[in-house]
Amino acid sequence: MSLRYAIAMLVQKDSLALIGNTPMVRLAGPSKETGCDIFAKCEFANPGASVKDRAALFIVNDAEDRGLLQPGGTIVEGTAGNTGIGLALVANAKGYKTIIVMPETQSREKMDTLRALGAELVTVPAAAYSNPGHFVHTSRRIAEETENAVWANQFDNIANRKAHIVGTAEEIWTQLDGQVDGFTCAAGTGGTIAGVGLGLKAHDENITIALTDPYGAALYNYYAHGELKAEGSSVAEGIGQGRITANLEGAPIDTQFRISDEEGLLWVSRLLAEEGLCLGLSSGINVAGAVALAKELGPGKRIVTILCDTGFRYLSTLYNREWLEAKGLTVFPWLAHNR
Numbered sequence: 401m402s403l404r405y406a407i408a409m410l411v412q413k414d415s416l417a418l419i420g421n422t423p424m425v426r427l428a429g430p431s432k433e434t435g436c437d438i439f440a441k442c443e444f445a446n447p448g449a450s451v452k453d454r455a456a457l458f459i460v461n462d463a464e465d466r467g468l469l470q471p472g473g474t475i476v477e478g479t480a481g482n483t484g485i486g487l488a489l490v491a492n493a494k495g496y497k498t499i500i501v502m503p504e505t506q507s508r509e510k511m512d513t514l515r516a517l518g519a520e521l522v523t524v525p526a527a528a529y530s531n532p533g534h535f536v537h538t539s540r541r542i543a544e545e546t547e548n549a550v551w552a553n554q555f556d557n558i559a560n561r562k563a564h565i566v567g568t569a570e571e572i573w574t575q576l577d578g579q580v581d582g583f584t585c586a587a588g589t590g591g592t593i594a595g596v597g598l599g600l601k602a603h604d605e606n607i608t609i610a611l612t613d614p615y616g617a618a619l620y621n622y623y624a625h626g627e628l629k630a631e632g633s634s635v636a637e638g639i640g641q642g643r644i645t646a647n648l649e650g651a652p653i654d655t656q657f658r659i660s661d662e663e664g665l666l667w668v669s670r671l672l673a674e675e676g677l678c679l680g681l682s683s684g685i686n687v688a689g690a691v692a693l694a695k696e697l698g699p700g701k702r703i704v705t706i707l708c709d710t711g712f713r714y715l716s717t718l719y720n721r722e723w724l725e726a727k728g729l730t731v732f733p734w735l736a737h738n739r
């Protein structure tokens with residue numbers, strides 16, 4: 401019996417132990433197109449269906465270890481949704497309450513999921529980070545004003561990236577038997593790219609770490625030219641950062657790509673139609689970045705990226721003909737005749 405099979409067959413001790421240890425899949429289309437082996441971590445397989453369950457668990461455990469969370473306490477967070485879903489699951493399993501602040505531009509499915517999980521949901525208009533009404537600042541204020549509450553602070557709390565140093569990176573290294581040439585993903589908080597980057601480099605500093613940035617974010621220009629400057633825009637949820645968060649500080653970025661929504665959507669559509677994977681747009685952008693990295697490193701290399709969350713979270717947006725048309729985006733052929 402292989403070690404991988406043995407791990408998959410283990411009976412987990414509790415629901416929180418279901419977070420992490422996600423499967424790795426070789427993506428046929430992107431591999432064929434580049435002559436490389438392109439692998440992806442299936443983060444949609446986490447209980448909350450996204451990569452952010454990992455950060456949520458580490459942030460809550462860290463707050464407990466530091467004595468910040470008392471029994472019956474409340475966890476408050478500002479999030480595009482996925483971290484909130486992860487926190488709500490972890491909080492339920494540990495006996496805490498959650499107050500989740502989200503920009504109202506995010507998908508209805510994520511809001512419905514949060515309400516279904518029992519979180520108190522607060523939505524705020526989309527605003528610049530410099531605006532006090534921004535979802536992050538709103539969540540910090542609510543935490544300050546709520547008794548027995550902690551602010552998860554995923555952007556600047558490095559318990560977030562630790563989840564990827566000790567979890568995601570170690571899993572990638574083990575699953576690929578240390579045969580890794582490159583890793584790439586986009587950044588929201590930066591926890592994934594920084595944590596996996598640091599974790600993989602600790603094993604082999606020759607592994608190329610590439611940032612894949614959407615338009616509308618400032619990190620591509622920062623890593624390419626040392627200037628935090630955003631250009632264009634993106635409809636991708638959960639990614640696109642305008643500043644160097646504490647999680648991004650010291651991230652070992654060797655190279656960077658900028659990927660358009662159309663390029664990301666093309667991979668979302670191909671992965672669904674050709675490989676049966678239903679994903680969100682950040683996953684498509686990551687795969688487009690992995691293809692770009694494969695082309696830069698040349699044939700025969702082994703590249704890893706992240707499938708961040710499930711497409712079922714975006715049925716009213718990415719998989720909806722009217723929404724795509726309203727955004728001026730290409731409609732997937734099989735949706736074109738749907739009402």
Ligand code: PMP
Pocket residue numbers: 450451452480482483586587588589590591592593637638639680682683708709
């Ligand atoms: N994709 C999605 C769908 C997300 O919700 C997030 C988290 N905001 C990311 C990617 C980026 O992850 P990280 O915060 O670790 O940079």
